[in-house]
Amino acid sequence: xxxxxxxxxxxxxxxxxxxxxxxxxxxxxxxxxDKLEIWGPIQAPxxxxxxxxxxxxxxxxxxxxxxxxxxxxxxxxAFMDYPHEAAVISKEIDAPVQVVWTREDDxxxxxxxxxxxxxxxxxxxxxxxxxxxxxxxxxxNDHWRDSAxxxxxxxxxxxxxxxxxxxxxxxxxxxxxxxETPIPSMWWRSVYASTNGFAYESFLDEVAMELxxxxxxxxxxxxxxxxCQKLIDKLEEVSGWKKRKKNEGYGVAITExxxxxxxxxxxxxxxKDGGVKIDKVWAVMDCGWYVNPDIIRAxxxxxxxxxxxxxxxxxxxxxxxxxxxxxxxxxxxxxINDIPPIEVHIIDNDAGAGGVGEPGLPPLAPALTNAIxxxxxxxxxxxxxxxAEV
Numbered sequence: 001x002x003x004x005x006x007x008x009x010x011x012x013x014x015x016x017x018x019x020x021x022x023x024x025x026x027x028x029x030x031x032x033x034d035k036l037e038i039w040g041p042i043q044a045p046x047x048x049x050x051x052x053x054x055x056x057x058x059x060x061x062x063x064x065x066x067x068x069x070x071x072x073x074x075x076x077x078a079f080m081d082y083p084h085e086a087a088v089i090s091k092e093i094d095a096p097v098q099v100v101w102t103r104e105d106d107x108x109x110x111x112x113x114x115x116x117x118x119x120x121x122x123x124x125x126x127x128x129x130x131x132x133x134x135x136x137x138x139x140x141n142d143h144w145r146d147s148a149x150x151x152x153x154x155x156x157x158x159x160x161x162x163x164x165x166x167x168x169x170x171x172x173x174x175x176x177x178x179x180e181t182p183i184p185s186m187w188w189r190s191v192y193a194s195t196n197g198f199a200y201e202s203f204l205d206e207v208a209m210e211l212x213x214x215x216x217x218x219x220x221x222x223x224x225x226x227x228c229q230k231l232i233d234k235l236e237e238v239s240g241w242k243k244r245k246k247n248e249g250y251g252v253a254i255t256e257x258x259x260x261x262x263x264x265x266x267x268x269x270x271x272k273d274g275g276v277k278i279d280k281v282w283a284v285m286d287c288g289w290y291v292n293p294d295i296i297r298a299x300x301x302x303x304x305x306x307x308x309x310x311x312x313x314x315x316x317x318x319x320x321x322x323x324x325x326x327x328x329x330x331x332x333x334x335x336i337n338d339i340p341p342i343e344v345h346i347i348d349n350d351a352g353a354g355g356v357g358e359p360g361l362p363p364l365a366p367a368l369t370n371a372i373x374x375x376x377x378x379x380x381x382x383x384x385x386x387x388a389e390v
Contacts, residue, residue, distance in 0.1 A: 001133055004123030008210055012120065012199035013382040015315035017113040017188055018106075018323070020331060023071020025106050029086035030096035035062040036087055041070040043078035051080040052087055074306070075187040079111065107331065108323045112316055113188030114139035118199035122207050123171075129207060129222070131171035134158075134200060139185040140176060141192075150178055160193030160255045160362050161200050168222040183318065189306060190358040193257040197362030198311075198369075198383060201253035205370045206379070215370065216241055216252050216265075223254070231263050231286050231347055238345055239265035239282040249276070249375025253366035258355030260287040262300070264363035266371040275388035276372055278308075278340040283360060285344065288351035297344040300360035304342055307364030309334050315384050 001007065027040035036058055042048055045065040053060040070077055086099040116138030123131040134157065142154035157174040166172055188194060208218040220232050235252065236242060244250050247269065254263040262285045271277040283300050290296060314331045317324050325331040344360075369380040372390055380390070 001121055001123055001131055004125065004130065006124045006210075008120070008122045008124070008203070008207060010120050010203060010206060011381065012118045012202055014116050014195040014198055015383060016115040016183070016317070017310050017314070018110070018316050018325070018331065019072070019074045019076035019113075019188060020107065020328075020333070021070075021072030021074060021076060024103060025077070025082040025101040026099060027083045027086040028096065028098040029083065029090040031087060031091040031094070035064065036090075037064040037066070038083050038087065039066040039068060040083060040086075041068050041073065041077050042083065043070065043073045043075070047078065048080055048083050052084055055084060056087060056091070074189040075191070076111075079186060103328075104326045107326050109184070110323070111184035111186035112323075113194070114141075114183075114185040116192075116195045116199075118196075120199060120203040122203070122210075124207070124210055127211060129169050129211075131173075132165070132169055133171075133173045133175075134161075134203075135175050135177060136196070136199075137177035137179045138195075139179060139181065139183070141186060143178075143180075156192045158196070159191060160196040160257055162223060162228065162254065162256050162261065164223045164225040164228055168224055182321075189303065190257050190361045193255055193359075193362040194307070194310065194365075197253065197255040197257075198365040201255060201363065201366035202369055202379075202381065205251070205253075205366070205373070219252070219254055227286055227347070227349065227351070228254070228261065230349075231261060231284050234284045234345055234347060235263045235265055235282065238284070238343065239267070241265065247375075248279075249371040249373070251367045251369065251371030251374055253363035253370060255359070255362040257359035257362055259352070260285060260354030260356065260359040262286070262359045262363055264304075264367040266364070266367040268368070268371045268375050270375070271388070273388070275386070276375060276390045277387070278368065280340050281342045281364070281367075283342065283344045283363075284347065285356070285360060286347040286349070286351075287354040287356050287359070288349060289353045290346065290356070293346055296346055296356045299356045300344045301342050303358065303360030304364050305334055305339055307361040308338070308368070310384065311365040311368055312384050312387050313338075
């Protein structure tokens, strides 16, 4: 980087976010001397068994966990605090108990998706990317998994970045500037890919502009792996990428998450009342071998809606150590009239199965902001932003 003649050096920011599941946190517990039975919307029953067994000194096999349907989870309902609370109260009053958190409890106590700042650098030479350097500064959940080795390389910094870039770009570096705060943080749908994806895919778009290359063609050039090439072929075909017209903005982003690769193309145009409107989103998922395509489409559609909310509608801010957003009146969700047509395509192959519940989220924000640049020439490097004010 230091010796490069042509460089890019840019900063991107993503905010704190809350899970805001439509179903509030709740759990029913019945403590009975030699056993404990739990009923609730729980994402990780084995983790709950381990945690409560240790905390309450009960043999693991005596902790019975009954999973109900979840009215949204997004990682929050894999945490152990609300089942533990119900269990402790049941033991104290010697009776079964149901605990239901208020929206305000859930909204203000967290844990939250951490806010992150990224510094992205590149060196360009002879029409090629010679080096990419990414630095992340924000709360890193890998540190509470392994607090003794905070300087050790970890997955959080590179999550979402496609592995084929590692082979096609000679020099790639990921690192972090350690940032610690008492704000409770944890995973949020797609974990660090949701924030990394915005920074890295936005930056690669800016690199493509610096190289004077079509953004999708540049990704094709560096994502040489066969499955990536087929995904790009499909994105190009279904979105009509090569038939783009004037006064239409098109943006693309491709990320990897939980062993699945997803690409989005977003089309935007100028709104008659000012700002921009989203005309359509095309999503192509390669999750390997799958069973039910309807479930995949539903999950990708939901991911796109959630990604849009995090990009352009809501964030968590803090004052005097407390979250300021306490309910839906000031943590605005996208409404049905905010949602554009969404077209989901699934790549057929016999590769090992990847995830489908989370990988559809990370490409939305960068594809959207890249499309806005294509239409208006304005770069958005900080989320959230207001579509009406672009």
